[in-house]
Amino acid sequence: MLDIKFIRENKDLVQAGAKKKNVEINIEELLVIDDKRKELLTSIEKKRSEQNAISEKITKATPEIRQQMINDMKVVKESLQKEEEFLKETMKSWQDMMLRVPNIPDMSVPEGNTDKDNKEIKTWGEKPIFDFEPKDHVEIMTKLNMVDFERGAKVHGFRGYYLMGDGARLSFAIWQYAMEFFSNKNFIPVIPPTIVRKAFLYGTAHLPGDVEDFYMTQDGDALAGTAEVPLMGMHSEEVLELKDLPKRYLGFSPCYRREAGAHSKDVKGLIRVHEFYKFEQLILCEASHEFSVAFHEEINNNTEQFIESLGIPYHTVLNCGADLGLGQVKKYDIELWVPKENTYREISSASYFHDFQTRRLNTRYKDSEGKLRYAHSLNCTAIPTPRILVSLVENYQQADGSIKIPEVLHKYMGKNVIK
RNA sequence: GGAGAGAUGGGUGAGUGGUUUAAACCAGCGGUUUACUAAACCGCCGUUCCUUAAUCGGAACCGCGAGUUCGAAUCUCGCUCUCUCCGCCA
Numbered sequence: 001m002l003d004i005k006f007i008r009e010n011k012d013l014v015q016a017g018a019k020k021k022n023v024e025i026n027i028e029e030l031l032v033i034d035d036k037r038k039e040l041l042t043s044i045e046k047k048r049s050e051q052n053a054i055s056e057k058i059t060k061a062t063p064e065i066r067q068q069m070i071n072d073m074k075v076v077k078e079s080l081q082k083e084e085e086f087l088k089e090t091m092k093s094w095q096d097m098m099l100r101v102p103n104i105p106d107m108s109v110p111e112g113n114t115d116k117d118n119k120e121i122k123t124w125g126e127k128p129i130f131d132f133e134p135k136d137h138v139e140i141m142t143k144l145n146m147v148d149f150e151r152g153a154k155v156h157g158f159r160g161y162y163l164m165g166d167g168a169r170l171s172f173a174i175w176q177y178a179m180e181f182f183s184n185k186n187f188i189p190v191i192p193p194t195i196v197r198k199a200f201l202y203g204t205a206h207l208p209g210d211v212e213d214f215y216m217t218q219d220g221d222a223l224a225g226t227a228e229v230p231l232m233g234m235h236s237e238e239v240l241e242l243k244d245l246p247k248r249y250l251g252f253s254p255c256y257r258r259e260a261g262a263h264s265k266d267v268k269g270l271i272r273v274h275e276f277y278k279f280e281q282l283i284l285c286e287a288s289h290e291f292s293v294a295f296h297e298e299i300n301n302n303t304e305q306f307i308e309s310l311g312i313p314y315h316t317v318l319n320c321g322a323d324l325g326l327g328q329v330k331k332y333d334i335e336l337w338v339p340k341e342n343t344y345r346e347i348s349s350a351s352y353f354h355d356f357q358t359r360r361l362n363t364r365y366k367d368s369e370g371k372l373r374y375a376h377s378l379n380c381t382a383i384p385t386p387r388i389l390v391s392l393v394e395n396y397q398q399a400d401g402s403i404k405i406p407e408v409l410h411k412y413m414g415k416n417v418i419k
Numbered sequence: 420g421g422a423g424a425g426a427u428g429g430g431u432g433a434g435u436g437g438u439u440u441a442a443a444c445c446a447g448c449g450g451u452u453u454a455c456u457a458a459a460c461c462g463c464c465g466u467u468c469c470u471u472a473a474u475c476g477g478a479a480c481c482g483c484g485a486g487u488u489c490g491a492a493u494c495u496c497g498c499u500c501u502c503u504c505c506g507c508c509a
Contacts, residue, residue: 038469041469041478042478045468045470056437056440058437059438060437060438070490071489076489077489
């Protein structure tokens with residue numbers, strides 16, 4: 001959410017930002033509603049003030065005058081109620097609209113309409129050259145009994161999977177390694193709840209949007225698609241101490257995604273699944289653009305380092321305007337090389353929000369002058385499983401169908417090769 | 420799932436329809452006194468919104484949301500959460 005005062009003072013900037021993100025919204029219309037809101041508020045407060053004043057007099061008045069005053073106040077009350085009803089309606093459309101006003105993308109964000117317009121800003125690693133016909137991860141892992149899609153589909157349905165044997169072992173090895181790697185970068189590990197109240201989907205700006213993207217419980221709660229949701233919710237409605245900032249969390253959680261509307265995409269394999277596990281970096285820091293930018297670069301770099309230590313070729317893209325979420329100011333995606341598909345596939349997403357999320361969640365801190373301010377928030381995938389396995393096994397596959405294990409995982413895996 | 424109790428400012432905690440525009444104490448901030456510290460005394464001490472250049476002024480907020488009333492922290496209804504006990508359970 002943006003500050004309505006800021007929107008008022010920068011309506012052209014906000015409108016232009018929405019256009020860059022391909023978000024349809026009429027800021028002028030919002031300002032008309034806001035005028036109405038302020039007008040009603042002023043009028044109502046004036047009447048209440050009068051009511052309060054008379055109310056005090058009523059207590060001291062003689063019985064006859066008292067009755068007269070009460071009768072007078074009945075009239076005031078009636079008109080007050082009418083205006084309050086009107087204000088309530090106005091506030092509803094005001095809030096609906098405020099929730100849909102997107103954050104303004106950074107100057108450095110490229111223009112564009114689809115992910116094809118994302119800008120490659122870094123490439124790393126040598127794409128493997130095979131002296132045999134490389135297989136895709138489905139074939140490699142199925143042959144080595146690391147995964148069972150058929151039974152996965154039998155039990156869960158479309159996009160279901162079992163990770164088993166070395167597939168399960170490899171997942172645990174990656175988790176343990178990730179835990180050590182990111183703990184060394186001064187993050188506090190957190191296993192958060194993943195059944196969350198809907199309010200936190202709004203708070204993180206996943207809503208308003210398509211409710212169909214989320215699994216809901218019969219109690220109206222949602223299954224979080226990322227640890228970002230419960231981690232951001234953790235400090236909602238709180239005033240943090242300046243000395244405790246930045247908050248650096250490493251969330252580990254199952255993630256649930258309905259993938260509604262993606263039925264024809266990635267129907268095979270581990271790229272797109274309904275449930276997976278993810279380590280997520282999340283930072284709450286002081287309200288300074290410089291801090292946000294510095295931490296954004298850092299967390300993206302952390303994940304790049306992690307991937308480099310696994311020796312998997314990747315590139316990093318700067319997302320174009322239309323590929324940004326409602327609250328995001330700027331976003332980097334890290335995409336890993338998938339040999340059989342001959343393309344890069346996203347495994348990480350680093351973004352910062354300024355105070356867009358914290359304003360919705362009411363996460364504040366006292367600055368050095370004792371003033372309350374909304375913190376800044378940012379997050380970045382540390383590592384998603386099983387998606388990471390796709391690139392890992394395809395890049396490390398051998399002619400005989402075995403998979404070499406990246407060196408950093410040896411001690412967690414207990415062996416150097418899966419065969 | 421069943422029964423009961425509760426939710427008031429940073430903390431403790433009073434307040435059951437109108438001198439409460441939330442008492443008092445503790446903590447915090449400023450000051451007086453003091454050789455210094457302590458103590459004592461005095462003052463300040465919430466958030467959001469509206470108005471304003473800012474001050475001033477005004478409104479709202481006692482878990483959340485409705486309602487009754489001229490007037491609600493206080494009465495009514497719904498919800499959420501916490502605690503205690505019982506049941507079930509990895």
